[in-house]
Every structure is written in structure tokens, then in C-alpha cells.
Amino acid sequence: MTPTYYLVLSAALFSIGAVGVLVRKNAIVVFMCIELMLNAVNLSLVTFSRINGSLDGQIMAFFVMTVAAAEVVIGLAIIMSIFRTRRSASVDDANLLKY
């Protein structure tokens, strides 16, 4: 198996995540898409680690996961408070600040 496939997969996942951020309205889903992007990066890291023959990439993936977890905490808190106010988690509803 060529590790390159994993890289392509990772790029595809990253792109799907990015597109998801653009097309989905629900804040939670948008956020999940970002998580998808982060995990795509993890896949890349691990793959490169394999290609380069060093463990650094795999360790880095752990770091990323940790950071992602922290991000989730913050993110959900923010989304939650908005949801409680607006009774909606649609990112398009948060549209008071513009121009």
C-alpha cells in the first residue's frame, strides 16, 4: 500500500471538512466539519510519520487531538450560550454584525 493514498484521503477529508464549513448552517455541524479537518490533518501527520520513518508525526497527532478537545469545550460553550438565547443553532441567524 502506498502511503500516498492516505495523503490523498487526508486531503479529501480536509476538503470535505472545508466545504462543509461553507455549506452547512447548523453551528454544531459546522464545528464538526472543522473537527473533520483537524482529523484529516492527523491522518496526514501519521502518514508522513510513516513515510519519513520518524515517530514525531504520531506524537503530534496526540497534541492535535488534545487541542481539538479543548476547542470543543470552548466551542460548545459558545454555541450553547447562543442557542439558549436565540433558540437556534443556525450560523446564518447570527447576522447582526455586518457591513
Added chain:
Amino acid sequence: MSHVLFAAATVPTIKTPSIAYHAIAPILIVLGAALLGVLVEAAVPRRERFNAQIAVTVLGLIGALVAVGLLHNTSLTTPSPVGSSESFYGALSVDPAGLFLQGTVLALALMATLLISERSIEIGSPIVASAAVVVGSPDDKRLANSERVQTEIFPLLLFAVSGMLIFPIANNLLLMFIALEVLSLPLYLMAGLSRRRRLLSQEASLKYFLLGAFASAFFLYGLALLYGYANSVDLPAIFNAQRTSGKSDVLLYLGLGLVIVGLLFKASVAPFHSWTPDVYQGSPTPVAAFMASCTKVASFGALLRVLVIGFSGSTWDWRPIIWGVAIASMVIGAILGVTQTDIKRVLAYSSIAHAGFILVGLVAVTSDKGQSLASVMFYVLSYGFTTLAAFGLLMLVRDADGEATHLSQWSGLARKSPLVASVMTILLLSMAGIPLTSGFIGKFYVFRAAWHTAGPLVVIALLCSAVAAFYYLRIVVLMFFAEPPENAPTIAIPGWSASVALTTGVVVTVFLGLLPEPIVDLAVKAAHLRG
């Protein structure tokens, strides 16, 4: 760190590298203060909490500042290996430039702290008493008018500052990423903590968070690609790899591009600026001040390091990018600011334009023996103080709904308070780059650095600053030459903390305009990045 990891794969024994704790003392002090803040939050009774938090924060920041001052001649990377190893790069590089930026961040953060802790202007403070309470609920209304203050923001601020301290000295992209997150995550929260207009504040918080996370993902992907290219995320290693690596350059340039994007986002450079106006407008004003000054310093510091240490070998490849985004920033910042009606948005666009000016100074950073580096450092410092004071002044002009930020409410302000209007004028003139203010010296400095390498860019920058001058002057026109409106806002008298912060900002703005020699000298001496 990477050495450790690498070693683990091949050699079973783990050698503990030695860490120069003294060199990272400022970071440790701030982190320690932050943790202490968390403890205070848990242990100290509510009544004492506010003062305790201020004490912890201010002392922590001052302590860190003192530490930076003591370190001023240091130039080392840490951690360092116990034995010798040919390819070991410390993850943190404590060097003069880094210390200069750290000092700047700390000083600005101190001022921001003073602004946040201002309680004379508004009952409580500019910060919402309890962020968890639903907007508009009876509890919310009751709390809004109560003396109750919220003190979690201080530890949050300290955590953010610690991230900002690491950010510009991180010699390792992973560490840089973590610093980025450490500085960003508290900021996402802080953006949502406004006492008034909470809906806007929450929206700002959400937007900042989503876009920030989005940008982090790009940064991270870039990091991964660079790792793939160089088999390391140490900047010096990446630099070396460009000469030795047999891998495809596509990895390198994709990675570089994405990493730069992540950094430009934080620095609010167009076209990654779109969050800036909304977030500045929605955030509590002192938090916006903090973001506009400290974040900018830190992210430009990081950008400098990435470009100088990691990519000075491919200057000709990334320079067009800097040209492009600099022009985009200046043009967007200048032109879009012209028709803004909210003064905070004006300052936001101004911030975007200024990011462009800083980038102009950055163009030649790898090729002119530190001149550009010094100029950028001077610029972020002078701009930081000016913009912080400008945001601080916004807190003073109020109507029944809180701060009166609509431009029309500022007309005739000089009648009401000549002092506030005059001070604001000085700050605006500085932003416009009129001589005898720090803004002029800063502009001169960066443009001088760029002139040789990027003459046309300098001319574009000058023309953009002329356009941008329009909106600064428009505010002056309103304040001095127009009649006050029917519902003229009132001018609040600031307490000691905001007064200190504002005075410092204005004094630095004027001082650096009249006698910039000491700081210029400092910047010149500090214009040294260690790989």
C-alpha cells in the same frame, strides 16, 4: 522535544534535555499567575475576588515584564540537549527580537487589564456579570444593573497572554500551533463577555470562534505538509531541508502557504480579515483593545519568525504573497473604512490597513540586516499603544445603552469634552501618520525599510494612508466642527485604572512621535532572531 521523540524511535534510552528555565521565566510567571487566578476564582470569596484577581494579574504581568527586562541580552534556544547532537533545535528561541515582542505584549496586556478592570464608568465593569445567563432573561436584566462583577476574565486574559508570549518565540511549528490555540481559545470566550449588547457580543464570539478554528485547521494542515517535507516542524530544520530534501516542492509551498494563512488570519490581514470588524464591534471594548494590540504583536512576531528562520531561503517565492496581501489589506482597510458609521468598525478597518502597512515593512525582512525587523517591531509597539488608547477612549463616550459608538453621536464632542476630543484627535492623527506622533515615525520606519526592495509598494501604501486619513479626519471633523446631536452622549469620568491606561497610551503616542530615539534604539538592538 523533537530530538527526544526522534531519539525514542532509535535509541531506547531517553536523555532529558536541559531547559533554560530562566529564559522562559516570563512565560512561566504568566502561566503561574493564570493558574493562581483559577485558584483565586475557586477559593476567594466573591467580594474579595475582584481585587485579588487584579492584584494577581497585574503583579503577574509586571513580574513577567521585569523578567523580560532582566533577560534583555539573552539569546539562546531551549530546551538544549545534554549530550551533543548534530540536528537539535530548541523549540523555544529566546532572542532579543522575541523578548522585545514579549515585552510589548506584556506592556499592552497590562494596559488592557487596566481597561478591563475599570469600574467607575459602568456599574460592575464592562464585562458581563455572568456569561451563562440567557440574554434577555429576568436574571440577565437584574444582573446587568447589579454591582456584581465577573472575574473569570482575568485568568482567561493571562492564559491568552501566555500564548502570546510563546507565539513569537516558538521555533517549532507545533509549539506555535499550541501557542496559537492557547492565545485564541480564551479570546473566543472573552469576545462574548460584553455587559451590554450581549447578542452582538455572543455573535462576535461565535464568528471569531468558527473562523478562528477554521484558520487553525489551515495552519495545522500546513504544518503537516511541512512535516512531510522536512521530517521536522522545527523552523531551522525546515530551512535546512529546503537545501537537502529530495521531496516535492509542492509540499513545501502548500505547507508554507497554509501556515502563512493561519498567521495572517490572526493578524487580521486581508483577505483573512473578514472577522475583524464584526468581532471588534461585538466584543467588549477593552477586549477589542486587547485583541487589536496584543494579538497583532504576537502574530506578526510569529510571522516574522516563520519567514526569517524557516523561509529566508525562499524569499523570492513568498515575497509576492506579502505584496499581494499587503496591498489587499491596505486597500480594503482604507477604502472600506471610508463609509463606516460605527467608530469601532472604523478602528477595525484601520487595524486591517495597519496590518497592511506592517506587511510592507516585512517585505524586506530577510534581506536587510535587521532594518525591516526593527521597523516592524517598532511599528507594532507604537500602533499597539495608540490603538489601545483609542479603544479605551470609546469606553468614555456613553449613552443610555452603553457606549455610544455610532459616529453621529460623536459630533460636537469637543464642546462637551475638549479633553476627550483632543486626546482622540492625537490618537487619530497618529493612526493617520501625521508627524510628531508615533504613527508617523512607525510609518517612516517601515517604509524606509521597504523602499529599496519594494518602492512601488511604498507608494501604494502612502496613497492608501491618504485615503485612510479621510476617515480619521472625518471623526475629527465631527468632534470639533459639527454641532452636537439632540441625544448627545455623556462623557464618563474614568477611574484610576482606565486613566492610567489612557494616559500611558497617549503619552507613548506623543513621546514616540517626538523622541523615538530610545525605542528605535531598542528595536535596532533587538533586531536579531535566533534560529
Added chain:
Amino acid sequence: MSALAFTYTPVAAAATHVPHSYALVGLVLLPLVGAIIVFSLKTEQAKLAKQLSFLISLAVVVYTAIIAIDFNTDKHITTANQFQFAGSWVWIRDFGVHIAFGVDGIALVLVLMAVILVPCVMLASWNSLDSKSGAEEVAAPGAPQRSVKNFFGLMLLTEFFMIGVFTATDVFLFYVFFEAMLVPMYFVIGSFGGPRRQYAAMKFFLYSLVGGLLMLASVIGLYVTTGSRSFAITDLIGHVPQGATQKWLFLGFFLAFAIKAPLVPFHTWLPDAGAEAPAGGAALLVGVLDKVGTFGFLRYCLPLFPQASKYFAPTILILSVIGILYAAFLAIGQRDMKRLAAYTSVAHFGFIGLGIFAFTTQGGTGAVFYMVNHGFSTGALFIMLGLLLSRGKSRNIDDYGGVAKAAPIMAGLFLLTGLSALALPGMSTFVSEFLVLVGTFTRHKGLAVLATTGIILAAIYVLYLYQRVFQGPAREKTAGFRDVNAREIAAVAPLLALILFLGIFPKPVLDIINPAVKQTLHEVHQTDPAPKLGPNSVVAGGTK
């Protein structure tokens, strides 16, 4: 990256040994200190503010006069020691920037002109702020009182910048004064101006700023390309590389000065600013501030960029001539008397530009003398207009008529001022205008002749204005005008007296200007063309 220790070469080291090196610092600081004192007064202390400002401005006149008397007109001049009373102190070492002052003949006479104008303007504006609106509007009910002390403080602040801009001998310092000078004038126009003051102030500031910023690019370029690590003008002269670089750098400076001067087609801010500014402010704006542009041509454009100056001279000469005729026609067509006065100045600046870029001593000296005279003449003109407007409350010429009946002294003063504006022989304006023309003629005959036709148009715009305002049957409104009082006469009379005196005996001023202009031309490598026929054609005993 440790090579940051820029080597610093002391600049004009010889100059700092001149004993009077602190004299000019004192001169520059005096009005600044005055301004700070006046600003720190209470708003209610209006009278004190006026008196104090006036006294300070008089002290400045005396101070300057002492310097002028001490000025050595016979000194042998070289590039390095062309400035007298020179003093230089390091300001920002890394930038190679100095606080450096010094005067040559050109700067000295302009400083003299500026400081003489200031007390006159103050006298003329003494009570002009008592009404609650600009001179040409009837105050709206409930309009707040305007701050007298701020106005006078701003006048002193403007004076500070004016002296600074003329005496700075460091390009960076000059630039600082050049730009910062906009601020007080911006406030003068914006706070104390006419109905469209916001627009005018903004336009004035932005237009000048655009020019100034382009100049900044050139200032930086000067530093970078000469490699002299110093902004002292004496260190830069002769070191600007030739070719395209020099042309680009020249253009940066030139545009800034052309906007400031203003030269057609960069002039459209002046009618607005001149019209909306209060009369005193307009007098300083047009009389002194705009001179900085033409002064800049002589002090910076020519010596620093000799090659580019020569390259662009034909274009500039043509623009100048166009300006003379074009602006004169515009002046004739105006209904707003202050706009008219502003356009006349645009025409006059055409003459100054002509003289400077003709590269003859007559042209150059004439141009400098023209700047001085025009300062007095236009200053007096705007002061007179201010006095008129304070009575008529309208800038529209058609609202007046027959004022001479009610106010004969005013009419007389106005006519004298007008005659000085049309360069009547016997007045100093004539001497300068003729010098410019004759200096131009020796090189560019056609242009000089075209410019000469401008004197017809000048007569038309001056006398046509005078006729419509002062002559003819008195109107109901004008019949009640109060004639000028002693204070108002005292504001204009010194200026007119100077114009008349210098018309008959210009020698003292010309002797100061001459060596400096020669030095400037020397730096452009130009000498006067010799008479075509020469002295040989003179036949003793006549031709009969």
C-alpha cells in the same frame, strides 16, 4: 544580523561651531511656548489670550529682526556653509535625523515675512470671533460662542510651524514641519471658518496630505539612494544619483510642493480653503503656508535634483504660464470675493514658479522677493476682505456696491492693497514681478511675453472687484458700513507701508536674497545668459 550598528557621521560639524547656533532654536520655540501658554488659559480669559498672543508675536518680530540684522550678507557661500546661525543636534540616530536649523537669505526673508504678517493678522482678527459664526454668515440663534483663545493659540502654533519649516535644514525635520503644519491650519479652517468649513478643511488636509505622502516616499528614497545616512540637506546635495531615480524622487517632492504652492492643475483646494477659512487664517494660509511650496522648489527640488529640475523645467514653466493666465480668468469670473482672492494667488504662484524654473538670478531672486511681497500683499488683501465681510456678512460680490461712500478709508486701503496685487510699479510687487519676467525673458522669450499679458488680467480682476464693491451708488445695506477704526488700520498699514518702501528701496531685501539664489543656481549648474549684443554695441557719443 549584528551589523546594525550604523556608522554615524557627524553632520555639518563645522556649522555647529558657529556661535549663534542656538539663536534659531529660540526663535522656533518662542511661539511654541507662547501657544502652549495661550492654550492653557481658560476660555473666559479671551482678552488676556489676545494680548498675550499679540505681545508674543511682536516679540518674535523683534527677535527675527535682530537675527536679520546679524545676518551676514557678504559671506562667501559654499554648499557646506550656506546656512547661517546653523545648529544641529542628533534627533534619531538610526534614521540619520537631526534637529537642525539654519537660515540662508531665502529662508530669512520668508521668516521675516511670516512673523511680520502674524501680528497683523492677530490685530485684524481681534474681534472677529465675537460673532458666533463665520464672518460671512449671520449667526444662527443659539450658536455657541467660539473659543477666542484657541484661535490665537492656533495662530501662534501656526507661526511655530512656519518658522520651523523655513529654518529646518534637515530634510526629515522639514518634512515633519511641512506635514504637521496642516493640523493647526486644519483646525483654524474647520473651527472658525465659513458655512462649508468642514468640506474645505477636509479637502485642504487630504489634498495636502496626498502630496506630503508622495514626498515622504521621495524623502525616504533620498536617504536610501544617496546612502549618506543623514538627512542634512548639505550632506545630500550632489549625492542623488542621476537618471531615472532622480526624476522619480524629484516628482515626489515636486508634487507635494506643487499642491502646496499651488500650481495649476493642483490648485482646486485653495479656493475652497481660502474662501472658507476665516480671513486671518486665510491670510496666513495663502500668505505664508503656500509659500512653503515655492520655497521647497528652491530649497529642495533644485539643489537636490539638478538634473531632474532641468529635465522637468519646461513642463513646469508651461504650467506656470498656464496658471498665470488661467487663474486670472477664473478670478475675473468669480462672484465670491474670497475665492477671487484665492485665484489671484494661484496666478501669482504661477509667476513664482516661472521665476524659479527660469534658472536665472533675476528670476530666482525675483521669485523669492515675490514670495515676500505676495505674503504682504495677499495677507493685506485677505485682512481687508475680512474687514469687509465682517460688515457685509456675505462673500458674494453682488451684495455690495458703493462702499467707498460710507467707508472711504477702507476703500483707500483696499485700493492700495489691490494695486499691490496687480503689481503696480512703485510697489515692491512690481519689482519682484518684473524681475521674474525679465529673468524668464532672457531664457524663454515667448513664455515671458505670454506671462506679461497676465498683467492686463490682473488689472481687470482687481479693479473690476474694486468697482463692484466700492464704487457705484451706495446700497441700502452698504450705506451703514462703519469705516475702519485705528486697530483695523494698524493691521494693514504696516504691510502696505512695507510694500511701498520695498518698492522704492528693495535693495536691503534683494541683497539678502541674492547670494542664496546664486548658490542655488550654482547647485543646478546654471549661469545667467549674457546679453546678446553685449557691451560692445554701446557706441560712445551716441548714434546721431
Added chain:
Amino acid sequence: MTTTAHGIESAAWLLIALPLISGAVLLLAGKRANKWGHLLGALVPIVLFVYALMLFFAVKHEHNREVSRHLFNWIHVGRFSIDAGLLLDPLSLVFVLLITGVGSLIHIYAVGYMSHDPGRRRFFGYFNIFVAAMLLLVLADNYLSLYVGWEGVGVASYLLISFYYDRNSAATAGNKAFFANRVGDVGLSVAIMLMFAYLGNTSFQTVLHSHLSNGVASAIAFMLLLGACGKSGQFPLQTWLPDAMEGPTPVSALIHAATMVTAGVYLIARSAAIFDQSQSARTMITIIGAITLLYGCVSAFGQDDLKKVLAYSTVSQIGYMFLAVGLGPGVYAIGIIHLLGHGFFKAALFLSAGSVMHAMNDRIDMRRFGGLRTVMPITFAVFVCGYLALIGFPLATGFWTKDKIIEAAFDKGGTSGWILGIAALLGAGLTAAYMTRALVMTFFGEKRWEDDVHPHEAPKSMTLPMIVLGALSLVGGYLLIFGGGVQHWLTPSVGPSVEEGVHTVNPTVLSILTLVVIALGAYGAYAAYGRKAVPVEKPVAVSPITRAARKNIYADAFNEAVLMKPGQWLSRALVYFDNRGVDGAVTGLAAGMGGSSSRLRRMQTGFVRSYALSMLGGTIAVVAVLLAVRFQ
């Protein structure tokens, strides 16, 4: 060559300083000087006249009769060095005597004439300033100083024409005079510049003693001529002079008849050495002179305003002088003598006219006069003296010189000589005719004045100067021409007269012919106006020639249509262009900036997803550029 001034001559600057100081005192002293101002004003020219006489005799004894008085270094810039200095030579002294002499008489006259005018002090102030400027003009020893005097008299003229400034017509007339003079000034300025460019100097000493190439000499000469035309009301700049009669009558007499308007002739005579080097310029002068003299005569016919008649007469007479000085070296002196004589008789005529006006409540329409000879005998007598001198009645002043000019014109030879001669001859006839018309309409026939007018003779202060001038009109010419005294006197300045030579037409025959033409003209006018009653209202049905004459041969209409209207149009068009075009570009740029700003800010939609899109787009662009730069 010239003698340095010594003794009494060295105070010659007083000639200029005294009237200047006096004028300044009168104007600055304000109402305080109302009581005695006019006396001071009138005293000054008398003092000056006495001093001028003394100077005259002093200079007469000097070697070469040229005395220079250096005053101070006026302008010195590079090679351009102008000394303020005075030149006392025959030509200038003749003028000084004319100015102070006739000036004194008219000043005295004005004391009476202006006695009821509230602006009398101001009047004398202006008048003295005029005298100072005029004396500077003739005494200057270089062209630039001359220019100062030249312009000074222009301003004095302007001030005095618009003396009654509350009359729009007076104000307009003043402006017109100044503008026309300015056109001439352009010529004078350019001439001076040419002198400097080619000779490096503008002093008479240098300029008049230099050999110039024909081209340069012509250029200078033409430019000087332009200046002279402006000042002297010659074609094509003549139209301001008749309008200048808006000023008080003494002004018309002194400035617009006797002295200032003849400055053009002075300039040409002074610059004789230059004109001698340019045949084309000289021809041009004669052409201008001939055209103007006929123009003046014809226009004078159409006027019912007595002063206007005299004004056109002045235009015409100066035409004669131009003709004379244009004819060449030998005739300069004749021109100057005609100028002096003209100073006498035209002043006499104007003063009489002023006296008539004074008597008629400031009415000047000849159709409202008639039969005044009995009421105002002295005035009538003086007018007749002036009349005889002007038309060239034998032995009266004009006779001697006009005859000579006509003769010289014929003597020029060739076709041009004939044309000029016939024009001059015709002019003599026409002069007789229009003057007769004026005389008849004013003093003869039935009285036509209105009921409220009670004509009376003028007071002594007015009649005395009139009588003196009347007498000079009769005998002055004889004194001037007798024994060739003045001609010889002027020789050092303008060269000797050429007495003998081949005449085209026998002088005696020509003299008789001239007299016949004059007589015919006078009789014709008498026949037309003396035999039958003069209608009080202007006849409407008149010949096209009359109509043209009334409208000064459409010169004003021409100026208005060709210069004023297009000028105004151009001015308005340029104002529009400046506001819309030049300023429009600036404001348009600003508006464009604002417009693009308000459009671009719509991109900031507020939707977080669109922000993300722009970020993604930016990212792709950044990466694409990086790769493109690398792999181009």
C-alpha cells in the same frame, strides 16, 4: 557725455518728492486738511514751476545740456542693475516746464472749480500725485524708472477719472482707461525686457547709444509703440480717452489733454535713437498717427457733449504728433512743439468748457447751450483763442506746427507721403469744421438752456488761468517757433531739424492750400449749424456716417464684441471647466472612493459562512500564487 548734477540741479529729486509728499499729506491727513488742503495742493506746482525755471537756466549753461543726477541703486540682481536717477536734458526740461507751468494754471483753476465739491482735498491729493508721477516719467534716466512714472500717471488718471466713483459710468470709465493702459504696459514691459536681454541695461545712456540689429530695434520699437498707443489714446487703444471725460474738467485739461496723454509722444521722441534704426516701426507710427487723426476728427463730429468733442480733438491732435515723430529725425522737434502748443490751447479749451459746465449746472450737452457768448464773455474769448489755435488760424499757435507737419508728411515722398499728407490736410479741414460746430453750438445762436439754469461768468480764480492760457494759445506758438529756439534747444535730445531739402510740394503753395481747406471746413460747419437753429433733441434720421461718428466709428462696439464679450465668455467657461473639470476630477476621485467603499462594504455580509468562503478563496489564491511563482 552727461554732466553730473551739481548745485541747484542736485536737488532735482524735489520735483518728484514735493508733490508726492504733498499728495500723501492731503490723502492721509483726512478731514483735518479740508480747510487748507487745496491751497497746499495748488501751491506745490507753482513752487515747482519756479524751481523748474531755475533748473532750465542752470542746465542751459551746462556743457551738452545734459545733467544726470544719480539717486540710489534701485534694483541690483546679477547683471540686472537699475539705478534710480534723473536726467535733466532739453527734452525732459521742456516737459517739466509744460507740466509745472500748465499744471500750475490748472491747479489754480481747480481751486475755484472744485470749491463746492466735498471731495476737493482728495482731488488735490490725486492731482499732486499725478504731477509727481508725470515728472518722474519725464525725468527718469532709464526705462524702468520711466515705467514707474508711466504707471503712476496711469493710476492718478484712473483715480481722477473715477473721481465721482458713485457714478457707475465714471467707475467704468476709470477701469477702461486703466485696462487700455495696461495693454500698452505689456508693450513697454516687453520692450524693457528686450533691452535687458540684448543690451544688459535699460538706461537711456546705454540703450540710446547702442547699435541694434534691425530686428531687435524693430521689436523694441514696436513694443514701445504699443505702450505709447495705450497711454496716448492712439489707434487701436484710443477708446478710453473720450470716456475719461467722466473726471472733473481740470483733470481733462491737465491729464487728458495737456500732459499725460502726450507721454506716448514723449516716449517716442525719447527713444528716437531706437526708432531711427527701424524704418518699419516709424512707418507704423505714421500710419497709426494718420488713422487716429482722421478717426478723432470724424468721431468729434458725432458728439454733442462739448468735452467729448474736445477729447476726440485731443485724440486727433495726438495723431498729428505721432505723425510728426513718425516722420523722422528732422520732425521730432516739430512734434514736440506741437505738443507744447497743444498743451496750451487744449488746456484753454477745456478750461473754458469747464467754465461753461460750471455755469450750466454741470450740464455739458451742446444742444442745451447756445448764445453763451454774451453771458460769459471771458470764457467765450478764451475759447475762441483756443479755437483759433487749434484749427491753425494763421499766426495762432497751431498754425506754425500743423503746417509743418503737413509739409513734412508730403515731403516723405512716394505714395505713402501723398497719402499721409492728404490725410493730414483733410484732418486740418475736418478739425476746423468740428470745432466751428462746437463753437457755434455753444456760444452762438439762440439760447437753448433749461429754465433752472442761470449761466454766469466764472470766478476770478478760474478766469485768470484761462486768460493766461488763452493768451498763450494765441502767441505761444510764435514764441516756441521763433528763431527755431525750441528746435535748437531740443537738438541734443532728438537731433537737429532738417530745414532744407527737396519739397514734394512747394511750402508756400501747401500753406495756402491748407488755409483754404481750413476755411472750407469752418465755413461748411458754420453753414450747417450757424445758419439755422440747432435742434434740442438729437436728430434721428441721419446719414450712416453721422451714426458711425456718434458711435465713435463703432470702436467701442468692436471692443465689446471682439474683446469683452468673448473674454467674459471665456472667463465663465473656464470657471465652469475649473469647477467641473479640474476640481471635478478631484472630487470625482473622492466620490469614486466613497462609492466603491459603500459597494465593497456589502461584501461584509455578516454571514460567517461567506467569511469562511472568502478565507478559503484567499487561501487558494495564496497557495496558487506561491506555486505559480515557484513553478512558473
